[in-house]
Amino acid sequence: MLVRSAALVPVEPAAPDEVLTLRGAGFGYGDGPVLSDVDLSIRRGEIVAIVGPNGSGKSTLMKGVLGLNERVAGSVTLFGIDSGEFNDRARLGYVPQRHTLSASVRATAEEIVATGRLPRIGWLGRLRATDRQLVARSLDVVGLADRAATEVSTLSGGQQRRVLIARALAGQPDVLIMDEPTAGVDAASQHVLADVLDRLVERDVTMVIVTHELGALERLLTRIVVVDAGRIRFDGTPQEYARARARVHHDHDSHHHDLELDGHHPSLAHGPFDVAHPDRSRP
Amino acid sequence: MMDLLSVDFMQRALVAALLVGTVAPMVGIFLVQRRLSLIGDGMGHVALAGVAIGLVTGAAPVLTALVAAVIAAVVIELLRTKGRTNGDVALAVIFYGGIAGGVVIISKSPSGTPANLMKYLFGSILTTQRTDLYVFAGLALLVAVTTWALRPRLFAVANDEEYARAVGLPVLPLNIVLAVLTATTVVVAMRVVGLLLISALMIVPNAASQLVARSFSGALRWAIAFGLVSSVGGVALSYPLNTPSGGTIVLLAVALFIVTAVVTGVLARIGRRRHEVAETHAHEHGVECGHPAVNHGDHVDYVHDGHLHAAHEGHYDEHGVHPDHPTSAEQADPVQPAGTATGPTKGSRP
Numbered sequence: 001m002l003v004r005s006a007a008l009v010p011v012e013p014a015a016p017d018e019v020l021t022l023r024g025a026g027f028g029y030g031d032g033p034v035l036s037d038v039d040l041s042i043r044r045g046e047i048v049a050i051v052g053p054n055g056s057g058k059s060t061l062m063k064g065v066l067g068l069n070e071r072v073a074g075s076v077t078l079f080g081i082d083s084g085e086f087n088d089r090a091r092l093g094y095v096p097q098r099h100t101l102s103a104s105v106r107a108t109a110e111e112i113v114a115t116g117r118l119p120r121i122g123w124l125g126r127l128r129a130t131d132r133q134l135v136a137r138s139l140d141v142v143g144l145a146d147r148a149a150t151e152v153s154t155l156s157g158g159q160q161r162r163v164l165i166a167r168a169l170a171g172q173p174d175v176l177i178m179d180e181p182t183a184g185v186d187a188a189s190q191h192v193l194a195d196v197l198d199r200l201v202e203r204d205v206t207m208v209i210v211t212h213e214l215g216a217l218e219r220l221l222t223r224i225v226v227v228d229a230g231r232i233r234f235d236g237t238p239q240e241y242a243r244a245r246a247r248v249h250h251d252h253d254s255h256h257h258d259l260e261l262d263g264h265h266p267s268l269a270h271g272p273f274d275v276a277h278p279d280r281s282r283p
Numbered sequence: 284m285m286d287l288l289s290v291d292f293m294q295r296a297l298v299a300a301l302l303v304g305t306v307a308p309m310v311g312i313f314l315v316q317r318r319l320s321l322i323g324d325g326m327g328h329v330a331l332a333g334v335a336i337g338l339v340t341g342a343a344p345v346l347t348a349l350v351a352a353v354i355a356a357v358v359i360e361l362l363r364t365k366g367r368t369n370g371d372v373a374l375a376v377i378f379y380g381g382i383a384g385g386v387v388i389i390s391k392s393p394s395g396t397p398a399n400l401m402k403y404l405f406g407s408i409l410t411t412q413r414t415d416l417y418v419f420a421g422l423a424l425l426v427a428v429t430t431w432a433l434r435p436r437l438f439a440v441a442n443d444e445e446y447a448r449a450v451g452l453p454v455l456p457l458n459i460v461l462a463v464l465t466a467t468t469v470v471v472a473m474r475v476v477g478l479l480l481i482s483a484l485m486i487v488p489n490a491a492s493q494l495v496a497r498s499f500s501g502a503l504r505w506a507i508a509f510g511l512v513s514s515v516g517g518v519a520l521s522y523p524l525n526t527p528s529g530g531t532i533v534l535l536a537v538a539l540f541i542v543t544a545v546v547t548g549v550l551a552r553i554g555r556r557r558h559e560v561a562e563t564h565a566h567e568h569g570v571e572c573g574h575p576a577v578n579h580g581d582h583v584d585y586v587h588d589g590h591l592h593a594a595h596e597g598h599y600d601e602h603g604v605h606p607d608h609p610t611s612a613e614q615a616d617p618v619q620p621a622g623t624a625t626g627p628t629k630g631s632r633p
Contacts (some may be wrong), residue, residue: 066449089451096616105316105489107499108441115439119450144574146568146583147594151497171450175591 013083019175019206021067024074027057027064033072034060035203035230044174047207048219052227054212059225062177066094079174088186090119094174095164097180103153109163113138116170138166141203160191162196175206182215190216228269295416296408296475296518296528302423303472303484304514307432308492308506309338310468311485313461315493316441320486322462326376326469327478329355329381334403334473335388344403345418352466355381360462364455406477406529408518415474422471426464428494437461438499452502475514477529487536491543509539568592570601577605 011024020044028035035057042048052058063069065076067083076083078142079091093116117131127135141144142162147155151164160182181191182195194216200207201220209217212219214224224241225236314320333351335342355377362373380461391399401407430437440447440457448454465485472481476612492505510570518533575586584591584602591602 068445068449087451089449092449094446094449096443096449098443105312105499106493106496107438111499112436112442115435115442115447115448116438118439119452123453149498150594158390162326167446171291238596 018042018077018080019044019046020079022065023072024078025064025071025076026073027060027069028072029069031089033230035064035227038074038232040225040232040235042206042208044176044206045204046222047201048209048223049213049217049221050208050213050225050227051171051212052233055188057230058210058212059179062117062179062208065176065208066092090171091174093168093176095161095168095176095178095181097183098160098164100227104235106151106153107137109144109152109155109166110135112152112163113166113170116167119171134172135166135170138169139163141169142166144191148181156186156189158185158193159186161193165196171218175208176200177208177210179210180215180268181209182211182217192218224261251281288524292408292411293518293522295411295413295607297427297515299408299411299416299475300420300514300518300532302419303468303475304511305507306423306426306430306468307472307481307484307514308488309427309503309512310461310464310498311489312443312492312503312506313430313437314465314485315489316438317461317513321375322470322484323360323465323482323485325378325381326352326355326466327473327481328378328385330469330473331385331403331478332388333385334478335385335392338392339388348473349422349467349470351381356410356462356466357459360455364458403473404477404479405527406473406475406480408475408521408528411474419471419474422467426467426471428462430464433457433460434503437495463588473519475528476529476532480529480533483533483536484514487533487540489514491536492549494540494543502567503608509536509543513539532541532585569595 022038022040025038025040026033027038028034031278040061050058050061060069063079064071065083067089071083079088086273089223091262113135114127114131117135121127121131130136136145136148139148142165144162144166152160155163156275165176165181167180182193185193197207197217197220208219211217214221218238224234224236224238225232226241234241236244298538311323314322330348331350333348334344335462336342336351337347340347359377386400393557410559413599428623429523436452436457437460439452441461441602444454447457468485469481476484488509489502489506490500491509496502496505511512513536514532517535519529520526520535568576568587574592576583578584579591579593579602582593584593584605586592586605587599589604592599593602594600
């Protein structure tokens with residue numbers, strides 16, 4: 001039933017450099033799984049993109065790892081510990097997809113980034129000088145050191161995205177999990193954002209990037225995982241992915257994906273993995 | 284003013300106003316942040332049922348009101364998290380059930396007169412007893428210390444609940460703590476501003492502070508300042524004017540909000556006219572952008588073709604010519620190649 005690529009990374013017992021391992025995992029929101037039979041293992045130092053069209057289940061997969069939805073089957077292991085017993089959630093640096101930061105009250109970039117330190121300082125701990133330093137350094141890494149005291153609602157969309165990356169970095173995570181970091185960001189900011197991610201790669205930050213288009217990110221990646229229709233359809237290196245994609249383009253297959261996926265995004269993951277679909281012959 | 288302070292009940296009223304004016308906006312800012320501005324109103328309704336029970340059973344109304352409001356606060360928070368369907372309606376049921384219950388129960392009390400009800404609904408400083416004041420002071424201190432200590436965490440959860448959950452902050456306990464703080468504030472303030480007006484003192488000073496502040500910590504300080512001016516000023520004015528304290532406090536808070544809105548609006552208009560916007564460029568200035576950064580008063584300017592550019596909202600402001608950096612050509616600017624530098628050098632470099 002499950003269409004797997006030959007390049008699927010074999011699932012091995014927990015290794016010391018293991019970041020997260022999913023075995024036969026299924027996730028959903030109560031009314032049945034959105035995503036099922038997920039076998040995935042990510043190690044330290046990898047830069048993995050999880051790609052797929054909207055509604056494919058890639059966000060469900062990410063939220064499942066973060067413990068934000070229900071796991072209905074299988075197991076999730078984080079840093080070698082079963083996710084049910086895993087308490088040190090600050091090791092997962094979550095960068096949510098936000099087009100704008102909450103604008104209900106005013107807050108500076110520094111104040112937002114400082115919230116990233118909270119899981120590290122216990123229930124009543126106060127932010128000390130070292131915490132403030134980490135906040136300043138995080139802002140520096142994303143190129144916003146000069147905007148620390150700026151009110152976030154006056155920042156551009158791309159800058160707000162970088163504030164959220166800095167917030168995750170401030171928690172000194174072992175892996176950054178980013179949801180659509182480049183979506184809806186203008187060209188100039190996308191360029192700066194790519195530079196920021198470059199800088200993180202130089203610092204050996206393990207990254208899991210959920211995205212519906214690879215675009216400028218592709219050159220950073222060590223691995224690409226394609227999710228579609230609630231399953232993992234491909235898992236391999238960018239080179240293997242490029243080969244698989246080249247195969248598709250010979251096929252002149254008509255796709256039945258979201259409109260936004262058609263035509264304009266040559267880097268999009270779709271095609272060869274759709275051959276198993278029964279409704280292909282429909283008009 | 285000395286005359287005012289010499290009246291015994293006025294002293295008590297002013298102390299109560301001081302407490303309420305500090306605590307209500309402190310808790311209120313998190314309600315504004317979570318877009319729950321009207322929840323204090325609902326808790327006031329439930330507290331009324333508590334007051335009624337106290338009057339009927341002969342227990343202290345402050346205590347029964349506190350118990351009722353805290354129970355309602357916890358139930359509301361649990362409903363908000365667990366109840367997937369229409370938490371809004373569930374809130375309405377609790378709130379209106381509270382006020383209706385209050386009215387019915389109070390009619391059965393020995394002293395169940397409309398006047399008795401009025402003093403809780405609209406506040407009555409005249410009847411504040413010394414023992415009441417000690418209870419209020421204790422509760423207010425508890426609320427203030429708890430809110431201050433948990434301030435960064437309450438901010439984090441209200442700012443981005445999903446993120447807070449993902450990184451393992453105790454989201455539900457913090458939300459329950461905030462709900463209990465709100466309930467306690469409602470009870471502390473009910474004798475000063477009244478249960479029907481309590482929400483105003485939590486929200487209106489924050490509405491005004493959002494107009495002037497540029498950061499969360501600044502907004503919190505401004506809100507406390509506005510709250511103190513309204514509550515102490517309102518109590519002080521209500522005596523010579525012979526008006527109810529609660530209404531006077533809230534009217535003063537609303538007046539402060541309107542004045543602040545007008546003043547900040549006019550200042551913003553003047554500011555817009557005065558500042559000069561630099562030419563637009565897709566390039567974004569930053570630490571590694573290649574343009575030299577210079578400190579200019581309270582901010583950083585970037586030298587772009589000899590001109591100082593300062594980030595302002597979505598654009599860059601023109602902050603004049605920089606004498607030491609007349610053109611980008613001399614800077615070997617990686618972003619603007621030397622050939623593109625246009626116009627004569629205005630800098631007076633030796």
